[in-house]
Structure formats: structure tokens, C-alpha cells
Amino acid sequence: MPNVLGVIVLARNGDRLGYVQDPATYLSSSTHLTPLGAVQSHQLGSYLRSTYLNPSSPSYITGLNPDLANPRQVKVRAKAGGEGDPVFDSTIALLQGLFPPTPRNSIVLANESVVTAPLGGYQYVPVETVEPGNDRSLEPWTSCPAFLKRVAQIHASEEFRAKEKETATVRFFDTVKDYVFGRERSLANIWNIYDFMQTQLTYNQTYAYRLPPSLINTARALANYHEDLMFSDDDINGIGNIAARTLLHTILTSLERIAFDGDPLQLLLIESSYHPFISFFHATDIIDTYPELKGIPDPASSLMIELIRGAPPDTRDFLRFKFTNGSHPAQTVHVFGHRGDIPLTEFIYKSQDSVISNNRQWREVCTGRSATSSAFSTENLNVNALLALGVFIFALFALGLSFKWRANKKRGVKLAGEEDPYTS
Known part of the structure; x- marks a missing residue:
């Protein structure tokens, strides 16, 4: 049986209230997690617990404490931009399922009394929130000129316009008018249309009774088409894959840590x-x-990336990828054309050249300018600014001398005139 050394889990937030994304910039409104979304994330956490923290599970992570969360063994990062509020709340709900309260979360004081954490031993697992203003790894697409240019190019492309003019698409936008209440009906805005309809279908009974099933299915298909165009690219290094390219840095560095026996x-x-x-x-x-x-x-x-050490004689490290689409059962998926687990070294080799490792590289990719040229441009700007300031100060100095000379000249004429009567 393979030995699971560790797991990286990419999880999507649970269901939330209405939410709007600008179709041109992907800047978004605020929103909140619903109790349904909290339950969905909690159930995902419980599933992960039964899969990876249960010593009797074939996928149990060897050596991981199944009861008490150890911050040295467990790391949690949550996206804070965009849907930041429901993402963070989903993280907390997932962790409640992953590490539920336990009486073992207690401490013995000096007076020998035992104190258990509130709520029956609730576990406060540290969560690192990733703000896009400081760290672009989890939201690299906003405020990225190259990505915004790509969005505009796709919306203006012949393929996109042809899709919008298809008979089925035109019929959908005509029919859906009475169900979107004045919202812009266009293929560019389809994600907002779909999200509104899906939210109303879930939480508004009157709306749910009126909405024809075919409309939500078509809206979902068109939204999938739109978002798949925006967040994909033919080349792994393409700007359409920027969300994966920044994420891969976190994945690769974490896999290296897990594979290293000296890292907890x-x-x-x-x-x-x-x-x-x-x-x-x-x-x-x-x-x-x-x-x-x-x-x-x-x-x-959720997408789960399992780091597995092979059984003898092949004791190399391999990666196994599993995906759960909402509440659907997990399915194993394969990357880079493999039909089974991929060696860790091969995965690193095939993906490392596309990785965006830091904010400096993100700026280079998004602006098309290297850090050196940016620094050179900044230096030139600074030199020009200093020269302009020097010229301005010199001009003020010269102007001051001019005024002083004129004042002295006027003063000399006046004094001479005043002295005339006495010299005559």
C-alpha cells in the first residue's frame, strides 16, 4: 500500500449570497457566506478528515496528528480579495469539520486544574489571509493590464461575437428578460446573469417556482463557456493561465517541503x-x-494533490490528483497526459518554467516590462525630476536677484531726487 506523505487541498468557498463581478476588470462586490455554504464547507472538512486523518483509511497521512491540529504540520491559506468574506468563513467551517472540538484540547495549570477550550474543546487553527495588495498568489488576475487586455480581446473576437449571435444564445437572452430584472443581457455579462439566477433559484421560493429549468441550464452552460475562455490559455505560460501560474508556486514549494523528511x-x-x-x-x-x-x-x-512514496522497489515520490465537484464523489484525474500517478520530479519539471513566484515577476508578466527596465525607467524619472527641481530653484534664485536689483535701482533714483534740494 502506498505511503501518503502529505496532501495539498485547493477548496472552493461554499454557497454565498448574490455577488457581482465587473465583466471587464473582474473587480467585485462584497458578499457573505450562507448557512448552506457553511454546511457544504463543513461537510467537505469532514470528508477530508475521514480520508486523510483516519488511521484506518488507505489514504491516511502517515504521522499526522488526527485529533489536535499542529500548526507545524498543518498550514492554511485563504484568499482575501474578491469573495474574501465567504472564502474566509468557508475556511473556518471546513476546519471545524477537519479538526472538530475535542476534550484533548485542554491544558493543565500550575494549580493542577484542567481547562478545556470553549465549545467542548474547539480548535482555533491559524489561518493566513492572502491580501492581493501584498501577495498576488491567490488573486493575480485583478489589476493586471495583460489579463485585462486579454479579456477585452476575447470579448471583441469573432468567435465570441459569433457565439453571441447564435440562434440559441439570442433566444436565451430574449426569454430571460423577465427573470433578470433589468440586468445587462449580454454574453460578456453572462456570469453575473447566471450567478443571480442561481442565487435566486436557491434562496427565493417564488422565483424558483417561476423559473423554467431550461433557462438555468442554458445560463450555466454559457457562463461555463465564458469563464473557461477567460481563465485558460493554449500555452501553459499564457496570461489566461495566470491563476494557475501563481498558485503553482505555492504548490511546488509546499510539495518540496512535504517531501523533505526534515520538514514537519x-x-x-x-x-x-x-x-x-x-x-x-x-x-x-x-x-x-x-x-x-x-x-x-x-x-x-476541492482538488486534492496527494504526495505518495512508492513501495519497493520503486520508492520514488509520486503525485495523485483527486477532484470532488461539490458533493459529488471524488474522482481521480491525471495530469500532463499520464494514465496514472505522475512522478514528483516530472511534475516539477513540466510546470516550473511557468511559475510566477513573487510580486515582482507578477508585475513583469502583467506589464510586459522587466524589473530592470522598470527600475531604469524609475531611475530616469528620478533624475529628470531632480533636474527639473534644480532648474526651478535656479529660476527662483535668478528671479529673486532680478527683483532685488530693480528694487535697489528704484530706491537709488528716489534718494537722489530727495537729495536734490539740499545740493542746489
């Missing part, structure tokens, strides 16, 4: 929105084998 890290949870799922599936060629995974994953979906 064994479980990494990355809580995010739907965007990196689409991009990662394309960047690693999963879509080529599983085209049905194109588009938007359901709330509380």
Missing part, C-alpha cells in the same frame, strides 16, 4: 474562489482527458 509540514489547505480551478485544469492538461470538467466548479469543490 504534511497538510496544506488553500481556500479560494472558482477561478484557479479552471486555470489549473487547463495548465496541467486535465481538461484534455476530462473535458466535462470545463467551466465553473460547484461550491465547496
Whole structure:
């Protein structure tokens, strides 16, 4: 039986209230997790617990404490931009299922009394929130000129316009008018249309009774088409895959840590929105084998990357990928055309050149300018600014001398005139 050394989990947030994304910039409104979304994320956490923290499970992570969360063994990162509020709340709900309260979460004081954490031993697992203003690894697509240019090019492309003019698409936008209440009906805005309809269908009984089933299915298909175009690219290094390229840095560095016997890290949870799922599936060629995974994953979906050490005689480290689409059972998926587990070294080799490792590289990719040229430009600007300041100061100095000379000249004329009567 293979030995599971550790797991990286990419999880999507649970269901939330209405949410709007600008179709041109992907800047978004605020929203909140619903009790349904909390339950979905909690169930995902319970599933992960039964799969990886249960010593009797074939996928049990060897050596990981199944009861008490050890911050040295477990790391959690949550996207704070965009859908930040429901993403963070989903993280907490998932962790409640992954590490439920336990009486073992207690401490013995000096007076020998035992104190158990509130709520029956609730576990407060540290969560690192990833703000896009400081760290672009979980939301690299916003405020990225190259990505915004790509969005505009896709919306203006012949393929996109042809899709919008298809008879079925035109019929959908005509029919859906009475169900979107004044919202812009266009293929560019289809994600907002679909999200509104899906939210109302879930939480508004009157709306649910009125909405024809065919409309939500068409809206979902068109939204999948739109988002798949935006967050994919033919080349793994393409700007359309930017959500995967920044994510891969976290994945690769974490895999290296887990594989190193001297590092205690064994479980990494990355809580995010739907965007990196689409991009990662394309960047690693999963879509080529599983085209049905194109588009938007359901709330509380997860991608699990298991680091496995092979049994003798082949004791190399391998990666196994599993995907759960919402509450659907997990399915094993294969990357880069493999039909089974991929060696860790091969996965690193095939993906490392596309990785965006830091904010400096992100700026280079998004602006098309290297850090050196940017620094050179900044230096030139600074020199020019100093020269301009010097010229301005010199001009003020010269102007001051001019005024002083004129004042002295006027003063000399006046004094001479005043002295005339006395000299005559």
C-alpha cells in the first residue's frame, strides 16, 4: 500500500449570497457566506478528515496528528480579495469539520486544574489571509493590464461575437428578460446573469417556482463557456493561465517541503474562489482527458494533490490528483497526459518554467516590462525630476536677484531726487 506523505487541498468557498463581478476588470462586490455554504464547507472538512486523518483509511497521512491540529504540520491559506468574506468563513467551517472540538484540547495549570477550550474543546487553527495588495498568489488576475487586455480581446473576437449571435444564445437572452430584472443581457455579462439566477433559484421560493429549468441550464452552460475562455490559455505560460501560474508556486514549494523528511509540514489547505480551478485544469492538461470538467466548479469543490512514496522497489515520490465537484464523489484525474500517478520530479519539471513566484515577476508578466527596465525607467524619472527641481530653484534664485536689483535701482533714483534740494 502506498505511503501518503502529505496532501495539498485547493477548496472552493461554499454557497454565498448574490455577488457581482465587473465583466471587464473582474473587480467585485462584497458578499457573505450562507448557512448552506457553511454546511457544504463543513461537510467537505469532514470528508477530508475521514480520508486523510483516519488511521484506518488507505489514504491516511502517515504521522499526522488526527485529533489536535499542529500548526507545524498543518498550514492554511485563504484568499482575501474578491469573495474574501465567504472564502474566509468557508475556511473556518471546513476546519471545524477537519479538526472538530475535542476534550484533548485542554491544558493543565500550575494549580493542577484542567481547562478545556470553549465549545467542548474547539480548535482555533491559524489561518493566513492572502491580501492581493501584498501577495498576488491567490488573486493575480485583478489589476493586471495583460489579463485585462486579454479579456477585452476575447470579448471583441469573432468567435465570441459569433457565439453571441447564435440562434440559441439570442433566444436565451430574449426569454430571460423577465427573470433578470433589468440586468445587462449580454454574453460578456453572462456570469453575473447566471450567478443571480442561481442565487435566486436557491434562496427565493417564488422565483424558483417561476423559473423554467431550461433557462438555468442554458445560463450555466454559457457562463461555463465564458469563464473557461477567460481563465485558460493554449500555452501553459499564457496570461489566461495566470491563476494557475501563481498558485503553482505555492504548490511546488509546499510539495518540496512535504517531501523533505526534515520538514514537519504534511497538510496544506488553500481556500479560494472558482477561478484557479479552471486555470489549473487547463495548465496541467486535465481538461484534455476530462473535458466535462470545463467551466465553473460547484461550491465547496476541492482538488486534492496527494504526495505518495512508492513501495519497493520503486520508492520514488509520486503525485495523485483527486477532484470532488461539490458533493459529488471524488474522482481521480491525471495530469500532463499520464494514465496514472505522475512522478514528483516530472511534475516539477513540466510546470516550473511557468511559475510566477513573487510580486515582482507578477508585475513583469502583467506589464510586459522587466524589473530592470522598470527600475531604469524609475531611475530616469528620478533624475529628470531632480533636474527639473534644480532648474526651478535656479529660476527662483535668478528671479529673486532680478527683483532685488530693480528694487535697489528704484530706491537709488528716489534718494537722489530727495537729495536734490539740499545740493542746489
